[in-house]
Amino acid sequence: MQLSREELLQAYRRMKVIREFEERLHVEIATGQIAGFTHLYCGQEAVAVGVCEHLDASDKIVSTHRGHGHCLAKGCDVDGMMKEIYGSREGLCNGKGGSMxxxxxxxxxxxxxxxxxxGAPIAVGAALSLKLDGQGKVAITFSGDGACNQGTTFEAMNLAVVTKAPCIFVFENNHYSEHTGFEYAVGTNKDIASxxxxxxMKVWRADGTDFFAVYETMRDVLEYVRDGNGPAAVEFDTERFFGHFEGDPQNYRGKGxxxxxxxxxxCLTNFRQKVADAKLLEGTVLDAIDEEVLDQIDAAVDAARAAERPQAEDVLTNVYVTY
Ligand SMILES: Cc1ncc(C[n+]2csc(CCOP(=O)(O)OP(=O)(O)O)c2C)c(N)n1
Ligand SMILES: [Mg+2]
Structure with missing residues (x-):
């Protein structure tokens, strides 16, 4: 483990922010105050954070319908996101994007x-422009086990190889595509990375519920891609703790x-266990972070509820680019 104390604390805080953001959204959505469809990322935090802790703002990521965790891991503002999901004009995209x-x-x-x-074709386009810039930056696309069956993903992977684009295909295998099990929907060869x-492409595989496994794997993947070797792919085995969307009765899940x-x-329990075993961080320090994060999420929800709603004159703003 080569992470400094500060880096470890930051990674834990980021995962915890995602966890509490999502746990709280689960409650808020049930109140009927949030419009539209919402897909929670809870359970998959170690992937988003283990990937994005290696990146800066000039590296690009492209997300999915289950995107809150990717946004927060990439440094998007917690208040701005909560307001966005609440549909406020003060939100990160003026309330016009919403959760998805x-x-x-x-x-x-x-x-x-x-x-x-x-997302995959968009990331390849971004990667090509980063390649032209020549600064060793990468574009990363997150895709699910369902998205790995899409033709767009296949075309994007081929184009990335042909053009040697600095693109990384991160597959988050949470074992479900909506309500359809991975075991059923993915063909006889279950190895997505293959x-x-x-x-x-050169590929990697790791346990997506183990922050350290994700982080270490991504160190190698990024070194390979930043060195100009072309695209790479990695499959992380992970878990989704809520339904496909909020309101999903999840009857397809096994008992227990x-x-x-x-x-x-x-992944949070796993992280705590690992840093305790290695005597890297004290539980009390992590408990204090937990408290701070809960307060931060409380404040974000209060601010989002109080934030300005869209007005009629907002309908035509941010629709077209004006040159
Ligand atoms: C092109 C397309 N087909 C179908 C859907 C409906 N749909 C939304 S999410 C989803 C499942 C995606 O599964 P996966 O890629 O594993 O992502 P996860 O939901 O597990 O994060 C489907 C089929 C869609 N939004 N777009
Ligand atoms: Mg899935």
Whole structure:
């Protein structure tokens, strides 16, 4: 483990912010105060944070419909995101993106996306422009086990190899595509990373519920891609703690499955255990972070509830680019 104390604390705080942001949204959505569809990222925090802790704002990421965690890991403002999800004109995208279309270009977060598989081609385009810039920057696309079956993903992977684009395909295998199990929906070869390998990419695989496994793996992946070797792919095995969308009754889950994954595959518990065993961080310090994060999320919700709603004159703003 080569992370400094500050880096460890920052990683834990980021994962905890995502966790509490999502746990609280789960409650807020049930009040009916938030319009539209919401897909929670809770359970997958170690992937977003283990990837994005290596990046700065000039590296780009492209997200999915389950994008809150990617946004927060890339440094998007917590208040701005909560306001966005609440549909406020003070939100990160003036309330016009909502949960599924948050973007923050200044942070290198090129957007969440409601179309499954649409992120990969965007990331390849961004990677090509970064290649032309020649500064060793990368574009990363997050995709699910469902998106790995989409033609867009295949085309993007091929184009990335052909053009040697500095693009990284991060596959988050949470075992479900909506309500359809991965075991059913992915063909006889269950090894998602091998699909990228078939196009000629170097690939990695790791446990996505272990922050350290994600972080160490990404160090190697990024070194390879930043060195100009072309694209790469990595598959992280992970878990989603809530339904596909908020309101999903999850009848397709096995008996006791949710309880089991929360008990055995929680990346925050895993992180705490690892840093305690290695005597790197004290539990009391992490408890203090937990308290601060809860206060931060409380404040974000209060601010979002009080924030200005859209006005009629907002309808035509931010619709077209004006040159
Ligand atoms: C092109 C397209 N097809 C279908 C859908 C409906 N849909 C939304 S999310 C989803 C499942 C995606 O599964 P996965 O890629 O594993 O991501 P996860 O939901 O697990 O994060 C589907 C089929 C869609 N939004 N876009
Ligand atoms: Mg999935």
């Amino acid at each position: 279309h948050i973007a923050d270009v200044d942070k290198g977060m090129l957007g969440a996306n409601g179309i499954v598989g649409a 699909r990228a390998e078939a196009f000629g 499955e949710l309880e089991r994954i929360r008990a055995e595959r929680d």
